[in-house]
Amino acid sequence: MKTIYIYILFTGIIIISGCTKLNEEILDESSVTGLTDKQLAEGTLAPVYTALPTIFQHTNYFALQEISTDEAILPYRGGTDWGDNGIYLSLHKHETTSGDPNVRNTWNNIVIGLSRSITAITTLATNTDPNAKTFLAEARGMRAYYSMLTLDLFGLIFIKEDPRDISKVVRGLRL
16 A cells, blocks of 8 residues: 555656746747748748659559559459459449549649649749759749649649639640
């Protein structure tokens, strides 16, 4: 019984001594006041590239481009495993709908990259860092690349120069 009181006393002492005044500095998007133009330029361009690796995972762009043809296969082994609810079978049979996770995830990742490219273009246009012009060209190139992916997969392109504007949708020619 004595040991229980000792544990409770010890725990109480630790809790009381552990409570100190916490001087917390909150960091968020509004706390960029101390950054240089170089840091702002690099920080604006980096998010443009973050969606790129996710797009090319085997469950996104690769599945839509390769599994839907005979270029790649994902063999179904029967039973309850490896079936993935038939999404790859429907891809191969060209019975895919917009609710398919491969279509949805690929669409979301491409549009996220496109949106970040437009934000970077808008922000880098007013940056005074010497590398900002190079970064601006990279952001424009990535916007063109993401637009090419939307045209290739979905037959449309979003045209927008300012993130606050509504996109103009241009549809490609379907043969």
